[in-house]
Amino acid sequence: MLCQLSINNFAIVRFLELDFKAGMTSITGETGAGKSIAIDALGLCLGNRADANAIRPDATKAEVSARFLLNDTPQAKRWLEDNDLDLDDECILRRTISSDGRSRAYINGNPVPLAQIKSLGQLLIGIHGQHAHHAMLKSEHQLTLLDSYANHKMLLDSVNSSYHRCKTIEKQLHQLELSQQERLARKQLLQYQIEELNEFAINEGEFESIEAEHKKLANSTALIELCRNQLHILQDNDEGSVESLLNSSIGQGQDLESYDPAFGNVVNMLNDALIQVQESTSEIERYLDGLELDPEYFAHLEQRLSKTMQLARKHQVSASELYQHHQSLLEELEDLGSDDDKLDDIKEQLKANREAYLVHARKLSQSRNRYAKELDKQVTQSIHELNMPKGKFNIAVNFNESVVTPTGCDNIEFLVSTNPGQPLQPIAKVASGGELSRIGLGIQVITAKKVSTPTLIFDEVDVGISGPTAAVVGRMLRSLGESTQVFCVTHLPQVAGNGHQHMFVNKSSKAGKTETSMVALNKTQRIEELARLLGGDTITSNTLANAKELLLS
Template identity: 75%
Template sequence: MLCQLSINNFAIVRFLELDFRPGMTSITGETGAGKSIAIDALGLCLGNRADAAAVRPGASKTEVSARFTLEDVPLAKRWLEDNDLELDDECILRRTITSDGRSRAYINGNPVPLSQLKAVGQFLIGIHGQHAHHALLKSEHQLNLLDSYANHKLLNDAVLAAYQRCRQVEAELESLQQSQQERIARKQLLQYQVEELDEFNLQAGEFEEIEVEHKRLANGTALIEDCQHTLALLSESDEGNIESLLNKAVSLAATLEGLDPTLAPIGNMLNEALIQVQESSSELGRYLSNLELDPEHFAFLEERLSKAMTLARKHHVGADKLHEHHRTLADELRTLDSDEEQLEELAAQVVASREAYLLQAQKLSQSRSRYAKELDKLVTQSIHELNMPKGKFSIEVNFNPELMGPNGSDNVEFLVTTNPGQPLAGLAKVASGGELSRIGLGIQVITARKVATPTLIFDEVDVGISGPTAAVVGRMLRTLGESTQVLCVTHLPQVAGNGHQHMLVNKHSKAGQTETTMQALDKEQRVQELARLLGGDTITSNTLANARELLAG
């Protein structure tokens, strides 16, 4: 419940500190006095946008704070706890706006973004404005009113979550489909390239081996001649060779070692050299005996080498990188194949997500239809009381599976007939301005009873209503005030007289400055104010008597 509202330097208010009590509080004042100024200031605490124009001329900043008790507001308490902003059983919302337009917001003394003021404010106050009956003509607003009355938030949340999931999967599918033509063209190219490389089937390291073997066979004749010449020099030449010369040297070294033992290492080195020459000669002989010049194999190698280099140029890679490139292309082709599978999977997910959405939307639609019948009776009863004795109200809920939105798949329309014999039709086609005001007010009061908001504000919602109907409206609001704190800005004495308490707004000018004030009225002051509302500037004994009757009622 709203306990206190403090306003400093807001518009034409210099300073106000207002204490509020349970029940219905009537707020009245002369036209132009600023009856809604407290509500406008309160709106700042609830996160409404504001600029430097909100600051009273000559002041450096505006400051507004609102204090609420939370004994019967568990949702607000839980929200404050979840956001580490709790303060016993109170909630203090504060807002400052400087003359250069900078704004700051606080919850229980902690700086917060405006979004958090709005978030907690929805649990604390509900505001019904004087133009609410105009919004009543909009289908979206009609849907919101029905949902507010039904209070099936879990169903609303389930539909929203299913809708968001559906849109997410559809977006993924659309993105994949948009690139499908490019993927198809790329896949066709890759299939041709991979098949060509598969057919060639170059193995890892094969190109290097081919190069070595091709070079050997290409130089076969030179290899044979040079090997034979080398063998002759090492061991086979009759005219003299290295092996025979080393044998002689080894023999001489043995003789020298006998003469001088210190020369033994030389003999050892010559022996090792002789062994190396003999092994080299033997190895070279084996190589030469195995060396074959196979023209057919050479032709095969030459063709394979040429093909490898041709493919490498075609793919703009080095021939030694061709095998790796082949693997890369094959991997990409497999990825594109998996994309096709993903496309099919996403298409199936879209179907499944739409079915899941429609299932939740149908549950929501069934709930709406059930509560629509309940609301039909209550609003019809209300408009009978509001001087439309032959009126009938009905809500039409039509489920349309083709209509998929975050709020479900329903078309909701408020229908009414105000005269006997007339068929039900849309509000805009049937109801006059005054009738629409009464219907709108009846719906607001009925839905307000179902919403667990501790404070409700009605800002001149009785526009277009007068006489006996105004008295009924007053009684409705007073009854609502028995269970919920109600603040009602009104110009009708029949409504104001039903308040449990009454506040008067005055505007006066002094020394070139205009200022609005607001004060609580005692019983006699209430009689004077109700008399003013009844009779204008001229207050007679009759108007005073009438005012006392209104107040007594």
């Protein structure tokens, strides 16, 4: 409940400190006196846009603070605790505006972002403006009114969460589909390149092997000649090959050994050397036998080596990297194939989530239909009381699963019949300005009873209403004030007289400066103010008597 509002240098207010009570508070004043200034100032505390022009002309800073009691607002208390801003059973919202246009927001003395003060403000106060009945002509506002009455927040949250899950998956799908053509082109290129490499089928390390083999065969003539020279030196030289010289040395060594056995080690070493020479000779002979040049085999090696170099240049890798490059292309092609599988998986996910969304949306639609029937009866009864005895109100809830929104698949339409025999038609087509005001006010009062907001402000919502109808409006608001704190800015005495308390707004000028004040009226002052509203500047005994009759408290 709002218990105090302090305003400094805001608009034409120099300073106001207002204490408020529970129940219905009527706010009246002369035209242009600034009856809505307190509400504008309160709106600033609740996070409305700050404007340096709102600062009183002779001041450099405007400041507004509002104090609330939270004993009837558990949601607000939880919000404060969750954000480490709690202050027992009270809450103070404060907002300042500097002449440079900067504003600051505070909750319980702690500086906070504007978004936080807005979030908390929605739990503390609901404001119904004088043009709310015009907003009622829009389908989206009609939907908001119905949902406020139904108070099925969990269903709305389920639909909203499901909707955003679908949108997230749709975004992923869109991104994959955007690159699908690029992936297809890349896949076709890879398939062509891999087919060519598959056909060539180079093995790991093959290039190094064929390169060495080709080099050997390309130099076979020189190798044969060198090998023959080696054999000549080792064995075939009649003038003295290595083998014959070793045999001669061994013979002489054996002679020496016969004289001195100690020379036996030398003979053994010479014998080992002879064996090594003979084995080397045999190895050279075998190698020489294998050097027989096969022109077809050499041509095959040369062709394969050439093709390897050609493919390596084509793929812009070195010849020794061609095998690994081939394997990399195969892996990339496989990955592209898995992307196609991923695309199919995401499509399946989207299908499943859309089905889940529709399940939640249908449940929400069923709830709306149920509460729409309930609201139909109450609004119809309300407009009967508001001097439309033959009026009928109906809410059409049309479910269309092709319309996917965060609030479901329903299109809401307020229908009304204002005269007997007249069919139900969209409210915008058949309701006059006065009828629209009465229907809108009835809906606002009815839905306000279902909302947990502890303080409600009705800012001249009775525009276009007069006479007996105004008295009904007053009784409606007073009834609402029995359970909720209600502020009503009005120009109708029939409405103002129903207030549990009454505040008067006055504008005065002194020394070229204008100032607005707001004061609470006692019973006598209330009667005088109601009489002014009834008779204007001329107040007679009759108007005073009528005013006494209008005053309920």
